[in-house]
Amino acid sequence: MPPPEEDLAPTLVLSEDQLSRPNPLRRTSDDQSLIFAYDAFRDLQLAKDLSIELDYNVTKLLGRGSQGVVMGLERRSHRACVTHHALKIFDPSVYSAFEDYEVDIQRIAIQVGVLQRLSHPNLVSCNWMYENDGVGMMLMENIEGLSLDQVLDRKAHAALKDPLAPKQWEHFNRVIFNRHRSLQAGIALYILRKVLRGIDVLHQVGYIHCDIKPSNIMVDRFGTVKLIDFGRAIPAENPENILLGSYLYMAPEVHQRQRLTPQSDLYSAGIVALELLHGGHLIDTATSEEDILAFKLQLPEKIGSYLAPELRENTLLMEILRRLLAVNPQDRFASAGEADTGDSGVRLIHRQLLVASLDTDYGREMESYLGLRLQHRTA
Template sequence: MTTHDSSQPVQLSDLDKHYQKLLNNNLLQWNNERTFSRCLGIGGQGVVYLSARKGADGFNIPVALKLFSPKRYASSQEYQNEMGRIAQVSARVARIQENHLVAVQNFVKRDHIYIMEMEWVDGYDLRSLLTPATFKQIREQVTSRRWKKINSNVFTKGVQQPRLKPGIAVAILRECLAALAALHRSDIIHCDMKPANIMLKRSGNAKIIDIGSAIDLNNLPSNQPCTPTYAAPEVLSGGRATPQSDLASLGYILIEVITGFQPFANLKYAQLIKAKENILRQLPQWFPAEEFALSEPLMKLIHRLVHPDPGERFQSAEAADLGEDGAADFHRLLVKSDLPSDYENELRLWVEEVETDYFDNGHFSSDPETTVSTTRYIEQPSQHDSSLES
C-alpha cells in the first residue's frame, strides 16, 4: 500500500473510492520518522530525547523517546531478554489510564536498539526544581510580595537545598500515591521512585515518569532494579520489591523535600541498610516541632511510609492516601488550622515562574542518582559496596 499522498487535488468522486479501499484493506502503513530535538535526561538505562510525532497538514505533538543503552549488559542476549521483559511491562502500563502516571505510547526496536515512546510532560522534575540555583533564579525574578508568599506557601530554604512546605509536599505525595495505586492494582511495582522521576507539570499537577525499572509481580526478573539512595531496606537486602517498597521510597522523598536534607546521600550499601533500619529514631531531629506545623500528624504519616518493617507500613497506596493517619487526614488538619490549601494553583504559579531557558540549556541533562540492579537474596552485601554508592 502506498504511503505518499499526491500533491494534486483528488476529485471528490474519487475520495470515496480511496476511503472504501482503506476500509477493505483492514491495514494502514506509514513511515515512523522521529527527529531528536534535544536531550531531556541521561540515566543508568540510557538517554531520553524530546522528539515529535508528525501527521497530516501540520499536525505535530511532542513525545519523549527513551533509548535503552546495551552497555550495562554482559551480552547482547542478556540485553534482548531484559528488553523483552520491559516491553511486556510497558504494554501493561500502557493500558493503565491514570492522570498522574506517564503514558507509554510505543515500544520499538531499531537497529537492534530498543526505544520506548512516551508522552512528553511539560514541566520540571523535583530534583531539578529543588536546587539552590532555581531558588536564586525565582528570588531574583519575582516581586518581594510574591517572594514572601512563595516562602510562606510553597518552598523556602532548607538544610542542604530548598524545601517544600508540608501542605504542598503532601499534595504532590497524594498524586503520586494515585499513580502508584493504579500500578499496584495491575501487579506492577515502579521500583525507582526518586525526585528525578516525579514531574511537576505546568498545570500544577504531579506525574510519575520512567517505568523502565518497573517489574511485573507475575513475571519477576532475575535482578532487581533500584536506585540505592531511595530503595527500601528489604530490597537492598536482596528481597523482592513489593507495593510497600514503593511506599518507602516515596516516604524517603517526602522527608527530603520537606526538610531540604538528603539523609542517605553518599552512604555505601551497608550504611544505607543500617540508616534505613534506624530511620524512626532519626525522624524527630529532622522535624523539630517548632519549625514544622502539625509535626505529630506528619510524623505518623511518614512513620507508616518508611517503617523498616514492610508489614508496619500502609498496606496499600490507597490506604496511605485515604486511610487512618494517611495523607488526606493530614491535609484535613491543615485546613482546620486555616493553613493554605490551594495547592494546585500554588504549584501552577510556582512552575510558571521557573525560567524555561535555564533547563533547556542543559542544566538538568543527567540523573545524579544511578539506577542499578541487585540480585535477589544477597548474602554478602559488602561485595556490592563499590557499585551501589549513590
C-alpha cells in the first residue's frame, strides 16, 4: 500500500544496515498497513538525512517596513493539518551594493540560528532562513495580536463602545485606560517589564536589538508581550558606530554615531514606556533628526510634563524613567534585568500597586481586551 499524500513524503538517505533490518511486526501482526507504517517509522528514526518538502500558500501582507515585507503564510500538510506562519522577505534595493546585502543576510542567518534555540515567550520565534534567487527570507512565528501602536489607537478603541455592554466598556476604561486616554500605569509597566525581560534574554545571548519601538512590540491574544523584528540586531561583542533604529526611539549616542551598547536598547524601552504612560508620541514624527536629538538631550528634566499628576508624584517611577532615559549610557541601568527586578527596578512599583490594592491580573485583562479588539477588527 503506498503512503498517503506521496508528494509530501520525506526523502530518506538510509544505510545498507538499515535497509537489511527485519521488521518484528511481520511475525506478530497480519495488518499489512501497520507493518508498512512501522517500516516507515524505523526508517525515519534511523535515517542519516531527512528532507521534507515545505509548501506554503501566501494568505496576506502582514506588514511593510524599511527592510522589506512580512507575508502571512498557510501550510496544509498531512491529515488536514493547517499551520500559520510569517515570512519576512528582505528587500535588496535598500542597499548600495549586492555585496552589502549578502553580508547583512549572512548576519541575520547566523542570528536566526542563535535565536531559534531560545523559544522565550517574550521573543518572537524565528524558525529558519532561506534564499531564493539571492533574496533572503526568514520564517517566523505568526502572532495573532496587536502591536503597541495599535493598542494605543484611540479610534480603534472608541469603536468598541457600541458593540460592548456598558459595564464592559466601563471596565476596560478603568483597568486598561485612564481618563487621560493613556494606559493605566499598571498595564504600561506590565508591558515594560515583559519588554525588559525580552531585551535581557536577547542581551544574554549576545545581541543588541537596535530597533525597540511600539511597532516592534506585540501583545498576542493571550496578553503575552513579544519583541519582534530582529533584522537590525547586531552582536554586542562587535558593536558598530552606524545609525541603526528609528529616530524617535534611538538613544542619543546612536544619533551621534557612537558605539551601540545594551544600554542603547534600554533607552528605547524608556521612550516606549513614557509613550504608553503619556498616551502617544512625545514629539511630532516629522521632526528632523537634529531636533529630535535636541529634544532627547533635555528630556530627563521634562519627563514629568508627559505624565498625569498622580504619576509625577511617584518618586520611584520618576527615578526609573530618568535612569532609562539618561543621556549618558553609563547613567542608565547596568542591564535590562536590573531595570526590571533590581533593587530600584520596575517590579517595586508593581509591589506598590499591590499594597494599594490597585494591582490586577494584567495579562488576563489584556487577553480579554485584545480578544474583543481582534474580534471587532475582523468582523
